[in-house]
Amino acid sequence: MHHDVLDLRSFYYQRALGRVVQRILRDRLTAMWPPERTSGMTVAGYGFAVPMLRPYLARARRVTALMPARQGVMPWPAGAPNHSVLCEETAWPLETGSVDRLIVLHGLETADHADAVLSECWRVLGPGGRLMVMVPNRAGLWAQSEATPFGIGRSYTRGQLEAQARAAGFVTEAMGAAVYIPPSDRRFWLKSAQMWERTGSRIASVLIAGVVIAEFAKQVPAMIGPAQKILVPSPLEVLGGIRKPRPLVRPAPHPSGGQGRAGMNIPGR
Numbered sequence: 001m002h003h004d005v006l007d008l009r010s011f012y013y014q015r016a017l018g019r020v021v022q023r024i025l026r027d028r029l030t031a032m033w034p035p036e037r038t039s040g041m042t043v044a045g046y047g048f049a050v051p052m053l054r055p056y057l058a059r060a061r062r063v064t065a066l067m068p069a070r071q072g073v074m075p076w077p078a079g080a081p082n083h084s085v086l087c088e089e090t091a092w093p094l095e096t097g098s099v100d101r102l103i104v105l106h107g108l109e110t111a112d113h114a115d116a117v118l119s120e121c122w123r124v125l126g127p128g129g130r131l132m133v134m135v136p137n138r139a140g141l142w143a144q145s146e147a148t149p150f151g152i153g154r155s156y157t158r159g160q161l162e163a164q165a166r167a168a169g170f171v172t173e174a175m176g177a178a179v180y181i182p183p184s185d186r187r188f189w190l191k192s193a194q195m196w197e198r199t200g201s202r203i204a205s206v207l208i209a210g211v212v213i214a215e216f217a218k219q220v221p222a223m224i225g226p227a228q229k230i231l232v233p234s235p236l237e238v239l240g241g242i243r244k245p246r247p248l249v250r251p252a253p254h255p256s257g258g259q260g261r262a263g264m265n266i267p268g269r
Helices: 005-013 016-032 050-056 114-124 158-167 187-191 193-203 235-243
Strands: 042-047 062-068 084-087 099-105 125-136 170-178 211-218
Touching (some): 005 016, 016 125, 042 114, 114 170, 158 170
16 A cells, blocks of 8 residues: 555645644754755655655755655645656666765655665665665554554564665664654644653653654775786887787697698698
């Protein structure tokens, strides 16, 4: 089952619960990746990452929102030049190694081939690039409720997400969680959401977060081993060989008097 872009837009921009979740996740993201530190960088998002990308519009050199074809695409941001692009799940219109920071929100849990999506993340990130993934927590209430986007598709434990990213070549930088309120529209939970976020990490054994957040890095290993000297002919030596061709060395005569197979001159039989 796949997300629909209209449902995602409605949740994050029109529903009070979605706006609270947007603020929680964006605060966590900007605390780890301050927008002022992305000056000159290329920042991209995949899935429905536009709520997370807005803080970087004014700072980053380029911001691109990739939306999978099965989900659909919407113009973004409103009232400004469009930054969103419709793409295939495993064929993004980005050059290899061109992205510095990549955010995946609602892009992994419904993917037909999650491993291939992570491989595409690896491809577009440059050396030292960072990937931030936000997925439903398998142990949380949000993964059990289809009333929000986090109840659609597969959910993850921290270990499962880390193992899948490691298989794609990523190195784990940080693991965390967010959204400690239940998936409820009741005003009590909406008004107290920030308080639950502040205390959630300290009593995680009691409060189970709805979202797993993980930061990964693309580290390209350096080549190891002793250096090998490669002999390259001097240009003068090559030109000299052209000016003064070396004499042709002919094969030795065949013992029977002919030239053998090379010359195809076999004595008569």
